Amino acid sequence: MVEAWLVDLMTTYNRDSHAQRNGYLAQIHMPGEVFQTLIWWSLQSLPDEILVGIDVDAHRPHQREVEAYFEGDEVRKNLFQGQGYVLNEAHIVNRGDSYSVHHLPEDWTDDMFSSDRGSRAGRFTHWLHTHPNAPAIPSGADADASQETQGIDMILGLRFSPEGPLPWFDDVEGTRRTLKSSKPKKRKRSFFARHALPVLGKAPSGHAIHEIQLIGFHKSGVGVNIVFVDEEGYPFGWDPRTGQLLP
Numbered sequence: 001m002v003e004a005w006l007v008d009l010m011t012t013y014n015r016d017s018h019a020q021r022n023g024y025l026a027q028i029h030m031p032g033e034v035f036q037t038l039i040w041w042s043l044q045s046l047p048d049e050i051l052v053g054i055d056v057d058a059h060r061p062h063q064r065e066v067e068a069y070f071e072g073d074e075v076r077k078n079l080f081q082g083q084g085y086v087l088n089e090a091h092i093v094n095r096g097d098s099y100s101v102h103h104l105p106e107d108w109t110d111d112m113f114s115s116d117r118g119s120r121a122g123r124f125t126h127w128l129h130t131h132p133n134a135p136a137i138p139s140g141a142d143a144d145a146s147q148e149t150q151g152i153d154m155i156l157g158l159r160f161s162p163e164g165p166l167p168w169f170d171d172v173e174g175t176r177r178t179l180k181s182s183k184p185k186k187r188k189r190s191f192f193a194r195h196a197l198p199v200l201g202k203a204p205s206g207h208a209i210h211e212i213q214l215i216g217f218h219k220s221g222v223g224v225n226i227v228f229v230d231e232e233g234y235p236f237g238w239d240p241r242t243g244q245l246l247p
């Protein structure tokens, strides 16, 4: 089951993805269940970043009407491997700091992959890594690592507390895609309440989640639009009667 607060965030993110569709050449459909798992894993693995390999479900092409709805003016077919298929299971492949997370442990690379497949070994179609208490904006190391990706790379940025050894780090330039709450912000009377961060939801790890960001990009540097879908492949917030997102 996906938490109601997360469904709300994914719904507003989908509206943003639709509104910004002309800024993207391709899209990818991520089940809400998978996304929730990624958030829980990220918080359970602190203070490390995690690298997650994700495959597509070859039996689940994108719902055609949904794909058409999120298409921008310009569409690039065959931009990456697995394009047009809903994301499937995710697997944690590595953990470490912002540099080492991209380098798979040797026992992974030794027996399983031949050297010509590169350090990420083409084991998975898509890759996602986390930025604990930092925005989802790619670093130089992230851009380098993406060069071996067959599908796309994604970055999940989370702001949470207690922050442990990782205070929120915000000094990064780049395009941000934040999952916003649809609920209006309440006006707080007390000084302390006004300076407290909003709590979007609680994770099983006990962390309060204050902000979630997610971006997708192709190794060429172009952004890939992400759409959150339910078990049927329809976006959160979809109205089947009109074939559009609810306003």
Ligand SMILES: [Zn+2]
Residues within 6 Å of the ligand: 098, 129, 130, 131, 138, 139, 142, 155
């Ligand atoms: Zn990174």
